[in-house]
Amino acid sequence: LAKTTQPISMDSYEGQEVNITCSHNNIATNDYITWYQQFPSQGPRFIIQGYKTKVTNEVASLFIPADRKSSTLSLPRVSLSDTAVYYCLGGNGGSQGNLIFGKGTKLSVKP
């Protein structure tokens, strides 16, 4: 399973676009990149998943360059309610299916 590295914290203001980059230098060929969001006192919530290039859904976009050694989660026009911890996970779950969480990036959105 790929080890991931991401910034410990980020600050932003309402209405801005936020990009959180995650590095995963030893990602394997069959690994996917998955992002989860966690609010205080709640369980993590799936945001987006991708393998390569760009994936977009109603919440975010995920950019993965050709070498797949990093990925960027893009949150358009953040609001105060986007304040949370964002986790980048690399892996395919294998036969076990367990997810490997790092410490995540604590995003603080200010008015």
Place this chain on the structure above:
Amino acid sequence: NAGVMQNPRHLVRRRGQEARLRCSPMKGHSHVYWYRQLPEEGLKFMVYLQKENIIDESGMPKERFSAEFPKEGPSILRIQQVVRGDSAAYFCASSKGLPPNNEQFFGPGTRLTVL
């Protein structure tokens, strides 16, 4: 369709007592995972179960901890003779199948406090 349910949400135990944490997966989900989270840390995998079977318990301490997912009823994470270091948030997740094509849905967690 109700999400993953966990109870109790908060549990207080004294050292040496037993803690039982329950998890009801989403309807149609047969895969259950338990994770533990310490303050300011990410979640740590503990155990992965399918109905009546433990598939992977590599993240679970060998002593005092056990998990089950019976044919009928919720999954149970049991901690015997709790110690202060067991104080944490315990999250359960469920999925229809194995990632990456089967997203894990997390419950709200059980916050265990050991006095």
